[in-house]
Amino acid sequence: MPVNLAAPDPASLHAVPGVEIGIAMAGVRKAMRRDLTVLTLAEGSAVAGVFTKNRFCAAPVQLCRKHLAADHGIRAIVVNTGNANAGTGEDGLVRARSTCIALARHMNLAPEQVLPFSTGVIMETLPNDRIEAALPAALADRGAERWADAATAIMTTDTVPKGASKQVLIEGEVVTVTGIAKGAGMIRPNMATMLGFVATDAHIAPSLLQALVSEAADASFNRITVDGDTSTNDSFVLVATRQAAHTEITDAGSPEAATLREAIVAVSQQLAQAIVRDGEGATKFITVQVDGGANEAECRQVAYAIAHSPLVKTAFFASDPNLGRILAAVGYAGIDDLDQGLIDLWLDDVHVATKGGRHPDYQEADGARVMKRAEITVRVDLHRGPSDRKPCAVVWTCDFSYDYVKINADYRS
Structure with missing residues (x-):
């Protein structure tokens, strides 16, 4: 659906x-x-x-x-x-x-x-x-x-x-x-x-x-x-x-x-x-927003790394707050001089990570509550841009479900 x-x-x-x-x-x-x-x-x-x-x-x-x-x-x-x-x-x-x-x-x-x-x-x-x-x-x-x-x-x-x-x-x-x-x-x-x-x-x-x-x-x-x-x-x-x-x-x-x-x-x-x-087999609509890059292209690079990740997408399908997968995607996005100690991560209004680690107030129950929603926003701040401006990129994606495999396995039949 x-x-x-x-x-x-x-x-x-x-x-x-x-x-x-x-x-x-x-x-x-x-x-x-x-x-x-x-x-x-x-x-x-x-x-x-x-x-x-x-x-x-x-x-x-x-x-x-x-x-x-x-x-x-x-x-x-x-x-x-x-x-x-x-x-x-x-x-x-x-x-x-x-x-x-x-x-x-x-x-x-x-x-x-x-x-x-x-x-x-x-x-x-x-x-x-x-x-x-x-x-x-x-x-x-x-x-x-x-x-x-x-x-x-x-x-x-x-x-x-x-x-x-x-x-x-x-x-x-x-x-x-x-x-x-x-x-x-x-x-x-x-x-x-x-x-x-x-x-x-x-x-x-x-x-x-x-x-x-x-x-x-x-x-x-x-x-x-x-x-x-x-x-x-x-x-x-x-x-x-x-x-x-x-x-x-x-x-x-x-x-x-x-x-x-x-x-x-x-x-x-x-x-x-x-x-x-209407993505094949989609059950979640996900907005990925990345702020604070040195430029917009850098923000977009990180946003796509998150949005493309099969591990991130399957976690969203399962409503599993395995949110370290998002940080991993940020890390392999290809920014060589990225400082992980500056990164903040939010899931909707829930502050999940700060300074590269788990936010002291984050509770997995809060992450699970958000993950059950049909529409979710992932926001990452890289804190790399000048303080007076925060280049931003927004990408839209969906989760991966069992039906994605079924649809593509049966496509020619």
């Missing part, structure tokens, strides 16, 4: 002017499964994305990078679930290109104006003939209010569809930010194993979009981990249809840009946290 996560109310996912979504059954892996999603974008839309840093990246990731670099104006996004089209060599590229060509023909576009995305089993041949046969049905199904249906259609091992939406005022005009994501396992930053699509009708200069999507990813999808594995298909795309009536945002430092950035980051963080809450 996901941790305090329910499917979004379809009415809460606001339509984004300039985006239409259609869904169809292509039979990619299973019959009678809505597994093909097409998003069409109004002319003049701007698109930017960030992708997996796994060098064994999937064919669609390779094509997306090329098509975005070609700068012909992206007009369509096609997503299939059930097959990752990764580890498929040149044949995978040919099949991904074929899908782009087919959709482009239906829409009278250039193939470079289509971005393909795939998710599912790695090293299996993409049935692009089935996908291409279902494209007309997906196009005929298009509507502006289909975000919730699309969130369901892109799922793999997810148990709950993931969507978020926010509206803000810019120059008195309502601007919408809506997004969906999928992911539950093979989750690690750079990025998480996921697909994420966020769209806005904000009238923003295309030149500002790449920095904005990178910033949003760093504040959200690059701060989550379920199991420490980096996927082959990770993609996060930001679309701006530029249809809102406010003056074009051309200055990244303007108040209007700040308002839009805050909304996009908020939606992205909600989606990223939903992935962790």
Whole structure:
């Protein structure tokens, strides 16, 4: 069961002017499964994305990078679930290109104006003939209010569809930010194993979009981990249809840009946290906060060491306050000159360790009380930064349960 996560109310996912979504059954892996999603974008839309840093990246990731670099104006996004089209060599590229060509023909576009995305089993041949046969049905199904249906259609091992939406005022005009994501396992930053699509009708200069999507990813999808594995298909795309009536945002430092950035980051963080809450077999949602490092990168390094640790994660599943495992993870995080005599550790409001050792007032019953909660915050202060500032990193993770092994053992069956 996901941790305090329910499917979004379809009415809460606001339509984004300039985006239409259609869904169809292509039979990619299973019959009678809505597994093909097409998003069409109004002319003049701007698109930017960030992708997996796994060098064994999937064919669609390779094509997306090329098509975005070609700068012909992206007009369509096609997503299939059930097959990752990764580890498929040149044949995978040919099949991904074929899908782009087919959709482009239906829409009278250039193939470079289509971005393909795939998710599912790695090293299996993409049935692009089935996908291409279902494209007309997906196009005929298009509507502006289909975000919730699309969130369901892109799922793999997810148990709950993931969507978020926010509206803000810019120059008195309502601007919408809506997004969906999928992911539950093979989750690690750079990025998480996921697909994420966020769209806005904000009238923003295309030149500002790449920095904005990178910033949003760093504040959200690059701060989550379920199991420490980096996927082959990770993609996060930001679309701006530029249809809102406010003056074009051309200055990244303007108040209007700040308002839009805050909304996009908020939606992205909600989606990223939903992935962790729906982590394969998860029973606990854990926030890891590290303060007091020499810089933010150092804090993040320690936070990930804690969040990735199988021993820490299994202790949380068992509600076992074996909290020395957290201190051990801090110690092996890779800070060579770390002074263990300065470290403080809290579990929610319980001060567990101080000056590198057990806090004199800490009682294991207090630790056990916190460990039974569904949502827990681990906070570490390294006391390495200047006293007037405390660089901080926050990472979201979950526990490891028996079900994680079962889900991944049975994934292909």
